[in-house]
Amino acid sequence: MDQDLERRHFLRLGSAGAALAGAAVLASTALKPEQAYAQAAATSQLRTILDRGKLIVGTGSTNAPWHFENDKGELVGMDITMGKLLAKGLFDDETKVEFVDEAPDQRIPNITTGKVDIVIQFMTISAARAQLINFSRPYYVEGIALLTRPDATNKDFDSLLKGGKDTKVSVLQNVDAEGTVHQVLPEAQVLQVDTQANVVQALDSKRVDAAAVDLSTVRWMVARTPDRYADSGKAWQNQLYGAGVKQGDLDWLTFVNTCFDVAMHGNNSAIYDQAFKEYFGVDLPARATGFPSI
Structure with a gap:
């Protein structure tokens, strides 16, 4: 096929052809998770966390089933599970997370001052609080x-x-x-x-x-x-319960929402479902394939 004929063939494919070609390029040049942080803004908390090598989560330790110590003295609960899900998404290792025990009235101050990367502490989403911090998508009603x-x-x-x-x-x-x-x-x-x-x-x-x-x-x-x-x-x-992050950082907020969406509605729902069963005694229904449920 000469160059003119090849060019006419490509033009006939139009945008569909371009999309297929673009998808092929992306598939062949997929970034590894540890490399992807370079796409975030230089000032984003996402890049800071990846460079640091661990996630810092503000939470509590005395309110079952959200955050409490089990018989082994381990910090567990639904909030803790959500923090580990984020660490898994960041580092492919759910143990790379540090939990900071905080009083409920320190949740917003610890976000705004940068003491923690995120607060996951059964925090009710409200318009008043949303003037001070950004909320993730809800993870419990x-x-x-x-x-x-x-x-x-x-x-x-x-x-x-x-x-x-x-x-x-x-x-x-x-x-x-x-x-x-x-x-x-x-x-x-x-x-x-x-x-x-x-x-x-x-x-x-x-x-x-x-x-x-x-x-x-x-x-x-x-x-x-x-x-x-x-x-x-x-x-x-x-x-609505949601996680709280500092305002003005779309990259970090988008990453958190993506991890929560995948954990709750996508192909990585087993961990979320298991925690829901353990802490609430509820078997969640199978996700519907072929139609959005989020």
Whole structure:
């Protein structure tokens, strides 16, 4: 084929031909993960982390099932899993991560001052916080749920609702506590108590029929002790949990979102699914192939 004929053939292929040719070039020149950081901006935290050789994550250590120490003294939980997923994406090694134990009120300051690369600490995404930091895509949808006892006659939501004024619910004391419970149980008696532990203790002592706590708490307690606790099947008032990073760094934020997307919806979902099962007792459905689910 002479040059003119070859050129006319290529032009007939149009943009499809160009795309195929481009794909072939990219396939033959794929970058290794350790080389890819050069594509990030010189000031990006992504490049800084790769040069450093480890990821630094701000988190907690006392709130199961999100971040807590197991019987071996190891830091575990759903937040910890998300941090290890990022380290795996960065270095192909989930151990290359340092977790910084921080109080909840230090989450945003530690991001803005650069003490940590990212905070993964069951942080609720809000418009007010988004003025100070950037949030990743959500990795969990939290909510309020009703914890009950498996030995109770009114352990499911329908029974609690039918109980009307006889139904008693404990909840952590706050200005919205009574209204929050009455959103779903409008006639229930509301017992406000001072700590989350006492909210559950009121259920244990049978002073109430249900305890209004986080959905993740219900799932965790039911998964660990199904003979002691039950899930009423009712959850409401959705809140999104996301990781927090410093503003003004699109490369780093995009990388975090990419890792979370792949872990939650792509071909690397086994680790996320296993953690979801371990900490929440829930088997996630198989990902639908052929149509976006993110």
